Amino acid sequence: MKAATSQTNIFSIDTLRKNLGKKRLVWLSIGIIIVIVAATIIPATLVLTKKSSTTLATVGTTTNSTTLTTDGTTVNNTTLSTIRTSTNNTTLTTATTTAKSASTITTEIITTTPTSKAWVQLNQMNELRIYHTASLLLDGRVLVTGGEREKTGLNTAELFDPDTGIWSLVNPMNFHRERHTASVLKDGTVLVTGGLSRENSLVSSEVFHPNNQTWTITDDMNDGRYGHTATVLSDGRVLVTGGGESTDSAEIYDPLNRTWTKTANMTRPRQWHQASVLLDGKILVTGTSPKALHANTDHYKDMGCNTEIYDPVTETWINITNMHVSRYFHTATVLLDGKVLVTGGVSTLDMKTTELYDPETGKWAQTSRLNTGRGIHRALLLASGRILVTGGLHRLRETKNVELYDPFNKTWSLIDAMNCGRSGHTLLTVRNEAVLAIGGIRRNIQCSAELFSP
Numbered sequence: 001m002k003a004a005t006s007q008t009n010i011f012s013i014d015t016l017r018k019n020l021g022k023k024r025l026v027w028l029s030i031g032i033i034i035v036i037v038a039a040t041i042i043p044a045t046l047v048l049t050k051k052s053s054t055t056l057a058t059v060g061t062t063t064n065s066t067t068l069t070t071d072g073t074t075v076n077n078t079t080l081s082t083i084r085t086s087t088n089n090t091t092l093t094t095a096t097t098t099a100k101s102a103s104t105i106t107t108e109i110i111t112t113t114p115t116s117k118a119w120v121q122l123n124q125m126n127e128l129r130i131y132h133t134a135s136l137l138l139d140g141r142v143l144v145t146g147g148e149r150e151k152t153g154l155n156t157a158e159l160f161d162p163d164t165g166i167w168s169l170v171n172p173m174n175f176h177r178e179r180h181t182a183s184v185l186k187d188g189t190v191l192v193t194g195g196l197s198r199e200n201s202l203v204s205s206e207v208f209h210p211n212n213q214t215w216t217i218t219d220d221m222n223d224g225r226y227g228h229t230a231t232v233l234s235d236g237r238v239l240v241t242g243g244g245e246s247t248d249s250a251e252i253y254d255p256l257n258r259t260w261t262k263t264a265n266m267t268r269p270r271q272w273h274q275a276s277v278l279l280d281g282k283i284l285v286t287g288t289s290p291k292a293l294h295a296n297t298d299h300y301k302d303m304g305c306n307t308e309i310y311d312p313v314t315e316t317w318i319n320i321t322n323m324h325v326s327r328y329f330h331t332a333t334v335l336l337d338g339k340v341l342v343t344g345g346v347s348t349l350d351m352k353t354t355e356l357y358d359p360e361t362g363k364w365a366q367t368s369r370l371n372t373g374r375g376i377h378r379a380l381l382l383a384s385g386r387i388l389v390t391g392g393l394h395r396l397r398e399t400k401n402v403e404l405y406d407p408f409n410k411t412w413s414l415i416d417a418m419n420c421g422r423s424g425h426t427l428l429t430v431r432n433e434a435v436l437a438i439g440g441i442r443r444n445i446q447c448s449a450e451l452f453s454p
């Protein structure tokens with residue numbers, strides 16, 4: 001069955017993003033013309049003025065004017081960042097170059113106080129990334145792999161050390177990958193699977209060895225996948241489900257012989273779905289996109305809300321009751337009491353709906369709505385039992401907005417926003433205390449990572 005045109009409104013994120021891209025391109029072109037004209041008429045008199053210096057109380061200012069560069073008449077922007085090694089201490093110093101008049105170029109060195117009290121910007125990554133992965137290694141460092149930059153898949157990988165605040169590039173992966181998965185295996189290595197590479201769904205997978213920072217290619221998966229899920233089972237094997245153009249297949253990686261074996265198919269194709277490990281070790285799979293189902297809006301309304309559970313012991317899928325709302329690009333987080341909180345995502349309704357799955361009754365219940373509708377956002381369980389929800393696309397723009405769900409009174413509260421809007425980012429806890437939000441931004445690489453202390 002071919003997709004009907006009426007589905008446009010539920011696919012609209014990609015469509016509008018393309019349009020948005022064109023609009024930005026026009027502004028960028030106008031910007032380039034202005035810079036060329038300015039560079040032609042403005043003589044190369046460079047006046048450095050230290051304008052303002054607002055620092056966080058705890059940190060000194062770095063105003064290293066010697067790193068400012070001139071390139072003919074063009075003065076390049078320079079970013080000087082002093083990054084602290086603790087989670088409660090930062091400053092970000094940006095040297096901004098502006099043409100004040102036809103005869104003078106003024107460089108202002110401004111130390112910015114982050115706009116958010118709770119979130120502090122960290123050193124920038126080596127690459128801008130969206131749809132990358134971030135994994136917490138056993139030694140506390142964070143491995144970031146691949147992702148998209150300007151519509152191109154990346155093969156680069158970098159490590160973040162939360163103790164020093166330093167990002168370092170490591171050996172690149174063997175393949176360019178975005179919308180792939182990364183899972184930390186029991187032995188501390190990281191299994192990376194599938195992804196999109198030059199518009200192809202990859203069947204390949206590879207393993208990162210933190211000891212020597214190298215990659216080893218494993219057996220190929222049976223199906224190409226991107227926008228799929230990968231879940232480490234309690235016996236150490238890894239279950240991948242769905243993804244690709246439209247697949248209901250699932251397969252399991254065994255780290256002992258490094259091979260993939262097909263397991264039972266899901267009841268329907270799924271992409272941009274979620275897989276959550278329940279307390280009993282079974283896997284709850286929620287949501288799918290209308291594209292994966294080849295469904296129009298009406299069919300999607302009934303089919304996208306289907307959920308199912310995988311039992312790794314019997315290797316079978318079990319049908320359970322449907323969610324109230326069909327959705328994809330949502331989040332699904334297991335709470336301390338074992339219930340699963342699903343938030344937002346793209347759906348036939350607005351993007352503020354949330355629901356809770358209770359494994360004891362096998363039923364879904366709608367719970368309080370998000371303050372801000374969002375999709376391609378991220379959610380994380382905090383040690384307090386609350387759920388932190390960050391960013392995502394809201395009205396087709398990356399939002400900075402952050403909210404916290406309290407499972408005891410079942411309410412959402414908007415809290416300090418991030419410094420930058422993000423979607424398709426990653427969110428994880430480092431040092432058992434602070435939350436790291438990485439990437440998910442298209443420009444402004446200075447803002448590539450920030451830290452939240454709950």
Ligand SMILES: *[C@@H]1O[C@H](CO)[C@@H](O)[C@H](O)[C@H]1NC(C)=O
Nearest residue numbers: 058059060084086088089090
């Ligand atoms: C913040 O960083 C500065 C400079 O590195 C250091 O002197 C100061 O003790 C730090 N403050 C805290 C609270 O960690």
Ligand SMILES: *[C@@H]1O[C@H](CO)[C@@H](O)[C@H](O)[C@H]1NC(C)=O
Nearest residue numbers: 062063064065066067080081
């Ligand atoms: C300032 O610039 C000098 C010369 O380029 C460089 O050696 C030094 O490391 C810089 N200091 C900082 C804090 O960036």
Ligand SMILES: *[C@@H]1O[C@H](CO)[C@@H](O)[C@H](O)[C@H]1NC(C)=O
Nearest residue numbers: 068069070071074075076077
């Ligand atoms: C300054 O920017 C221009 C244009 O982006 C670039 O060609 C040049 O290499 C830059 N110069 C330095 C010193 O970074």
Ligand SMILES: *[C@@H]1O[C@H](CO)[C@@H](O)[C@H](O)[C@H]1NC(C)=O
Nearest residue numbers: 084085086087088089433453
């Ligand atoms: C701030 O950082 C310092 C130095 O790392 C640490 O000793 C202190 O406990 C931190 N305070 C808070 C409130 O996190």
Ligand SMILES: *[C@@H]1O[C@H](CO)[C@@H](O)[C@H](O)[C@H]1NC(C)=O
Nearest residue numbers: 074075076077095096097098
């Ligand atoms: C420098 O950065 C500022 C602020 O981001 C921007 O407005 C300005 O156009 C940039 N200048 C150059 C020469 O890139």
Ligand SMILES: *[C@@H]1O[C@H](CO)[C@@H](O)[C@H](O)[C@H]1NC(C)=O
Nearest residue numbers: 209210211212213214215216
């Ligand atoms: C890196 O370490 C892994 C596991 O210890 C090993 O299998 C692999 O051969 C090593 N790679 C290199 C290039 O030394």
Ligand SMILES: *[C@@H]1O[C@H](CO)[C@@H](O)[C@H](O)[C@H]1NC(C)=O
Nearest residue numbers: 237254256257258259260261
């Ligand atoms: C690898 O182990 C799995 C059991 O986990 C088995 O089903 C599969 O056949 C094995 N593959 C090879 C090539 O030995």
Ligand SMILES: *[C@@H]1O[C@H](CO)[C@@H](O)[C@H](O)[C@H]1NC(C)=O
Nearest residue numbers: 248249250262263264265266
């Ligand atoms: C999964 O479904 C495909 C057809 O969509 C079929 O060819 C394949 O045999 C099924 N696999 C299993 C393990 O049932």
Ligand SMILES: *[C@@H]1O[C@H](CO)[C@@H](O)[C@H](O)[C@H]1NC(C)=O
Nearest residue numbers: 267268306308317318319320
């Ligand atoms: C699960 O549900 C789907 C769709 O509702 C149906 O096609 C399938 O037969 C069901 N499977 C079982 C085992 O009940």
Ligand SMILES: *[C@@H]1O[C@H](CO)[C@@H](O)[C@H](O)[C@H]1NC(C)=O
Nearest residue numbers: 386406408409410411412413
């Ligand atoms: C729910 O609890 C949070 C604290 O965890 C509090 O901020 C919020 O005001 C409470 N909401 C209601 C409606 O009681």
